[in-house]
Amino acid sequence: RADGHQAPPPVVHYHMNDLTTSDTSAERGERVLILTPMMNFYQGYWENLMKLQYPHEFISLGFILPKTSEGNAATVALQEAVAKTQSGPVDDRFASVTILRQDFDPPLQSQDEKERHKIENQKARREAMGRARNSLLFTTLGPSTSWVLWLDADIVETPTTLIEDLTRHDKPVLVPNCYQRFLNPETNEMDVRPYDYNSWMESDVGLELASNMGPDEILLEGYAELATYRSLLAWMASTDGIEYDPNRVVELDGVGGTALMVKADVHRDGAMFPAFPFYHMVETEGFAKMAKRLGYTCWGLPDYFVYHYNE
Template identity: 75%
Template sequence: MAVTRSIRRTSPITLVLAAVLSFGFLFFLLSPSSSSATATSTKSRQDDAADHPLSPPTKPFLKNQEYRSNGQRAPPPVVHYHMNNLTSTADPLANGERVLILTPLVRFYQEYWDNIVRLSYPHELISLGFIIPKTKEGNAATSALQAAIATTQSGPIDDRFASVSILRQDFDPPIDSQDEKERHKIENQKIRRESMSRARNSLLFTTLGPSTSWVLWLDADIVETPPTLIQDMASHNKAVIVPNCFQRYYNNDKKKMDVRPYDYNSWRDSDTAQALAQQMGPDEILLEGYAEMPTYRTLMAYLADTGEERKQNKVIPLDGVGGTALLVKAEVHRDGAMFPPFPFYHMVETEGFAKMARRLGYESFGMPNYFVCSLNASTRSDL
């Protein structure tokens, strides 16, 4: 009786609504997803897909994939790198060793680009990497660099590089002006060089690949090197090696163009410098080339023989290195040697790198009679 009474009291409208809702629920569960939404999602993923399985992890690998006989998409191939077979030898050209040229860049100089294009090392074995600050000046440098890259990479095959990467810094530069005098003020050195260390490390850790044998650090204002720079430096088969960096200028006394030392960060240590370091606080750093901080180190800049008959292949041991043109075996970086953005034995950036490399068992060397030249803005028209 209870059941019959309940049914009798139920409104026909209620039953109709219940039936409609039930049908709608079943249709929702059983119907396929919207084809338009699926198509849009698939197209978005394909447009953002990478062409190669060794793509950044944020890029899905969807393009140019093969399908199996059953119509299912095959997974991307697994690529094996035999790191024990990777070499960095005195004859990188004969062994086909890949070189990564890295440059922190604030201003773009066409002379810099023209110089690396003239390098005689096979360009198909050279990859380039740049890191540029997100500033107005950095934006201009990025545009100029991209234009130069487009010209070279669409030009003669032999001039084209294997790959080019451009990074933008995710932190602001510590000083606004990039004028030479402002950059080299002693009060700006610690924050400036700590910032440079962060930029160098970001660039290195992002671009160093499993097939890289050598890393050449080249400053953006290095506008003149021998075309055989890579082969000449690598021929000594040193883990860390640096040439002497000079700058061309007009000598008023001689009434002609001359050269002068530019990079003072390549040196042999002294007892005076070590004594100064022992008296410093944990956050203080030693700086080279400043009268306010005499270290009496032996500077490679002053050991140069500028004569025509000089022995360019002369090599000397160093305790500190500059970064204007610094060649490093990739294994040194892989073993953990980076550019400390903090006082490391009272040194930062490239000098701190040399100290860190030594702690890992790698010695640093310099070529006092082998020259590269930095841009001098006041004599730029004479280059």
């Protein structure tokens, strides 16, 4: 303007009814927010992310890292990777990147796989993870986000078409099967085994156990001392008798978060990761229950795999 004053910033209108979540997400330019709580930075995670075929211009990234020495080191490595990618070839660049530091205390003690999977350590850990996920979600979810893809920092291998493959099913909540590659000592060859046991169908025993629990007690999956007899997605992968079909879907009651596709509207309706017992569940399993209480359905892909880093 001639008088040198800047025009006031315009009000931005978002037409949320036009925001789609569809089975043709890439063609429609639906925006995907990839959220990762990160304790360690793995090059394999970043390389896998870079290889995702979905147009990077429609992908935003969000991270939350703890304020521990490990978290500090991971933040430095992550910032380096981000700087390199965002100044590299235009097609590789992501729409935006947000890095948060988790400031609530006490920070989680760094634990190795064996230590953190001990049943007595799980409740505090899972509740802290719930708070970290919520904090990340509520600071990054934008008015134009169609999908939220939760992806743990130690998922080092997925199909390059992960986003297209998961959104194509057009489900409110969808979880692939999370396995781990390992050197099988019996055959001395590389092999695969289930990693994440948090995706399951409820059982009568599980319901019965929960009904006898105190209000602050939670049910955990994958522990012999707490046999729930739930049907685990981990064990639903095709075997000799069942034909392999990566598109096969099963309805679930609990989901894990190592890789998890959620329609942004499920979160907008209020489904989050309870850091308190919700129907005797916390974090991602509590999230599945909350989504269900809001009227959504949760699904799993028994024959579609992502792979967890092997410590």
